[in-house]
Amino acid sequence: MAGIKDVARQAGVSVGTVSNVINRPEAVLPDTRARVLAAIEELGYVRSESARQLRAGRSRIMALLVLDMGNPFFVDIARGAERAAREAGLGVMVCNSGQSQEEEAEYLGLFAEQRVCGVLVTPADATGGNLEAFARHRIPYVLVDRVASGTDTCAVSVDDVRGGMLAVGHLVSAGHRSVAYVSGPGDLHQIRDRRQGALAALAEAGLGPESLVEIPSDRLDVAAGRDAGARLLGLVPRPTAVFCANDLLALGVLQSLYAAGVRVPQDVAIVGYDDIEFAAAAAVPLTSVRQPAVVMGKMAAELLLEEADDEGGSHRHRSVVLQPELVVRASSAAPR
Amino acid sequence: MAGIKDVARQAGVSVGTVSNVINRPEAVLPDTRARVLAAIEELGYVRSESARQLRAGRSRIMALLVLDMGNPFFVDIARGAERAAREAGLGVMVCNSGQSQEEEAEYLGLFAEQRVCGVLVTPADATGGNLEAFARHRIPYVLVDRVASGTDTCAVSVDDVRGGMLAVGHLVSAGHRSVAYVSGPGDLHQIRDRRQGALAALAEAGLGPESLVEIPSDRLDVAAGRDAGARLLGLVPRPTAVFCANDLLALGVLQSLYAAGVRVPQDVAIVGYDDIEFAAAAAVPLTSVRQPAVVMGKMAAELLLEEADDEGGSHRHRSVVLQPELVVRASSAAPR
């Protein structure tokens, strides 16, 4: 494959001039430039990003590590991040940790080797042990959909406690007195905060924690939702409402109930979380807590860019907390 | 940041030995190895992928360029590809062309600069002009969800003509005599082939092309489906069935009809395409043509790896055509 040297020889100039034509065209005489461009075209020269990177010390790629790209919520985050990165002339490498700490560690290692200019990450665990180790590499990172534990990191999150409160508050005010909570992996902050919000909403209505029946689940996808739905059907007495930790679970629960002939919302009301595009198109359009996912991705990327571009150490870490919003649809209503 | 030289100095060995410890540990005496590993640990050394790549001439990353990551169909393809790549120790860089030829060209340029070891691509246009130009770089690529136009490329696709035939054949045999086809961008092969299959199914039942009412759409997402649904409602006489070029469109159409009080399937039957996970969870569970997306991604990646690993020129390009499968659900049934 042709390199800058071949181009230089072909055009009868030095390598430095070729480099200038590519990076600072205005600093080269028009006819020299033309000659070089002709040579580039003729040889099909493409500059080597790795050589560039080697010299620059870091790549022009930003990494995004999410829990699950099968969840449209994360796809939206990726969209927002990509948009912001693109504006800064950077590429985005999107990876899935699948909520596994091992995969997370593996990917973080990969990012360090790639010398990415920064990492956006939704941690797979509450403690953030992997990130602690990662911090050593001096590669900036921003927490996404997660509050910062200290002041040594930027973070963008949505108020999950408030989200849980909105969801269960809505159910309680519709008359429900017993609510199931289909949760996810207990080591995810989001899950715990939403529960806390749910409990707060119940408490506000004078109901104790026994009014929240937890149906645990180790994954956060539609299949897990179907399982949870089956378990819900077996509960005696059966709660009249379900709050699901995300929309995928909710869609699964809905499917399960539907198949068993349980009517939604007449027999059981359902509220999901994230308000993914498919929530509105569900068997019964799903009430859900909307999160500004695209904005979150965009802001996270912008914070990261600010930190990465910062030469003088003037960057101050910031935590942005966005507000969720309840979107009421057919799946939630007063019990009979 | 510490380099291999720093490690060598710290451990009191040469750079070559450090390299050996990393890449061929068995070729180094145990205590030397231990000393080097200790130095690596102490300095927090992380090998530079760019330097590695520069020497190797190509990166250890495979690119995947799809039309839209917001479509779960492509997410499944990505999953399959990622799995295969991972087994070969490669990373995958997933990018969206958004059906734009400009973005496609831009990304292909980026891939060339990155010297990726290969590209999996779902072309944004029928002619494949961008790929023709790309072929010049001698970077192997495999067409995904698209048949190869010649024998100079590997390709993995699903028989879209047959898919269209299955979908419309099903509708016709349920008694429908007028079917709307909500299509997408006309320069996509998939869209045209599915139409052709639809026409073939009609012809088989003795119906002419006038029985297929095309509702064009320039995008392939839920919002476009809603628009198409609105246009469908305005048609006189209104077709009794709709075949949608993909499930996102179908879900949008469904939402639209639902909102207008048109009953599915009693008034209008709907058949989608792709059988994404959300099709089963739709307002009315969606009849759809299932495509083996994960398998397609996996096979494409495997073909690419075979071509990329081929030193002796023994690789022969292959086209794999997979078969779609009709999944009947509630959204399709005989008209009154």
Next chain:
DNA sequence: CCCTGGGATTGAATTGTTTCAATCCGTCCG
């Protein structure tokens, strides 16, 4: 005791770019 064989280690060459001090050359001014 010398030589040989072979495993361990070395160190220089190589990869393709960017950057920057040095050089070149033509012009302008004194």
Next chain:
DNA sequence: CGGACGGATTGAAACAATTCAATCCCAGGG
């Protein structure tokens, strides 16, 4: 006419790894 200036161009250093021929050293055999 000489010197200074400035824009264009040059060429070598630096980046961080891999690779491989050369070297080193030790054991075993003659």
